[in-house]
Amino acid sequence: MENLKTLRKAKNLSQQRLADILHVSQQSIYKYENDITSPDIETLTNMSNFFDTSIDYLVGNSNVSRKIEELFPNDLNLDESKLIENYRQLPTSYKKLIQSLMTEYLNAVKS
Known part of the structure; x- marks a missing residue:
């Protein structure tokens, strides 16, 4: 989850501060950033909401860092x-x- 580290640094957060915000350990953040382990879906959702990004971006399935807007045929972005x-x-x-x-x-x- 290389994008997690990028997002964290962009907000000038230490691993410990992000861990506190997400209610996980600093070691967990380290492991996520270094692809040693993966967060559970609840933690991924919390990360996505905190950074206002998609889970796909966090896990590297997308290069788009912003959340994709859900549009209906008659809606305008x-x-x-x-x-x-x-x-x-x-x-x-x-x-x-x-x-x-x-x-x-x-x-x-x-x-």
Whole structure:
């Protein structure tokens, strides 16, 4: 769990301080970071919540350090909401230009 060490150091935490936060021993943190043993699912969940990251990132199955947002077909993430907010402020001529560019880009990607 090399990513655990990276996350811990980014928050300037000692192994002992992280152990205290997660209610495990300092030796456990050492063993997790050095792939000597693996944490149980409850500890993994606590780590994920504390570092606001995914369990996949912690165990090295993903390079994405942030949690993946669960989206439903009609939901927008923050980036999408901001794009729509900005788009609505544009004059009609600019909206048409953006629509045209998006169409061209998507057609090029499909080819």
